[in-house]
Amino acid sequence: MLRHAGKILARSRFAIAFTGAGISAESGVPTFRGFNGLWRKYRPEELATPEAFQRNPKLVWDFYRWRMKKILDAEPNPAHYALAELEKIGVLKAVITQNVDDLHREAGTENLIELHGNIFRVKCTSCSYRENLKESGRIQNFVKSKDLPKCPRCGSLLRPDVVWFGEALPREALERAFRLAEKADVVLVVGTSGVVYPAAYIPYIVKERDGKVIEVNVEKSGITPIADVFLRGKAGEILPKLVELVRGSK
Numbered sequence: 001m002l003r004h005a006g007k008i009l010a011r012s013r014f015a016i017a018f019t020g021a022g023i024s025a026e027s028g029v030p031t032f033r034g035f036n037g038l039w040r041k042y043r044p045e046e047l048a049t050p051e052a053f054q055r056n057p058k059l060v061w062d063f064y065r066w067r068m069k070k071i072l073d074a075e076p077n078p079a080h081y082a083l084a085e086l087e088k089i090g091v092l093k094a095v096i097t098q099n100v101d102d103l104h105r106e107a108g109t110e111n112l113i114e115l116h117g118n119i120f121r122v123k124c125t126s127c128s129y130r131e132n133l134k135e136s137g138r139i140q141n142f143v144k145s146k147d148l149p150k151c152p153r154c155g156s157l158l159r160p161d162v163v164w165f166g167e168a169l170p171r172e173a174l175e176r177a178f179r180l181a182e183k184a185d186v187v188l189v190v191g192t193s194g195v196v197y198p199a200a201y202i203p204y205i206v207k208e209r210d211g212k213v214i215e216v217n218v219e220k221s222g223i224t225p226i227a228d229v230f231l232r233g234k235a236g237e238i239l240p241k242l243v244e245l246v247r248g249s250k
């Protein structure tokens with residue numbers, strides 16, 4: 001199966017990757033639904049919806065500061081580096097991710113589409129102010145502070161620049177992702193339960209146009225029914241082997 005997946009990728013004309021929280025699990029970043037998932041412990045309706053933020057911004061900011069700290073301590077794992085490598089050797093044209101943890105970018109992926117935003121970016125609840133806290137160098141103080149963060153321009157409350165349940169995805173990112181999926185003849189699906197839409201449409205768009213779906217996951221998911229190849233196992237172990245096979249048959 002691994003050899004077969006390596007051949008499909010090596011022969012691909014336009015391969016893309018579609019990733020979820022599972023690709024960051026081996027970096028120590030909690031997933032949402034799998035074993036030990038965040039939504040097993042917390043109720044997303046209380047932490048990741050506009051209503052929750054309206055009702056209790058302090059609780060929501062405590063949750064996001066806790067996640068920011070966890071992700072700041074995390075490093076990309078071999079799976080992230082493997083995708084960056086596949087892009088470098090010209091096989092992977094883009095990574096479309098549902099993750100907000102910035103680990104694909106840290107591992108060197110260039111053509112990256114973040115469908116659900118980025119946890120290190122904040123935006124104002126009133127004006128158009130946006131800030132990437134890593135780039136502005138404010139991240140360390142930001143995660144240590146206990147105060148509700150305010151917009152430096154208009155004084156309103158700042159919120160995480162991530163997509164909450166019930167919110168629209170960033171239009172430009174979604175359109176780019178759909179256009180890439182329409183061009184792709186192979187999609188490498190890694191570490192997603194495939195149950196959150198519209199992101200989970202990506203592999204279906206490739207499938208509908210007779211593209212090949214290769215899935216890497218420790219268990220079956222909502223995408224497995226359309227997978228041409230299902231590689232059961234940890235992304236950090238499988239993807240580096242896949243890169244070696246692709247390199248060998250290039």
Ligand code: APR
Pocket residue numbers: 019020021022023025026031032033034037098099116190191192193194195196216217218219220221233234235236
């Ligand atoms: N290697 C590969 N797959 C893994 C690994 C691993 N080491 N560890 C866990 N997985 C798989 C799990 O089996 C599961 O199928 O990763 C998947 C994680 O699924 P979710 O936790 O549902 O994460 P994701 O699919 O990214 O969730 C989508 O839901 O909460 C929203 O916005 C949030 O982007 C997120 C979206």
Ligand code: ZN
Pocket residue numbers: 124125126127128129151152153154155156
């Ligand atoms: Zn503002």
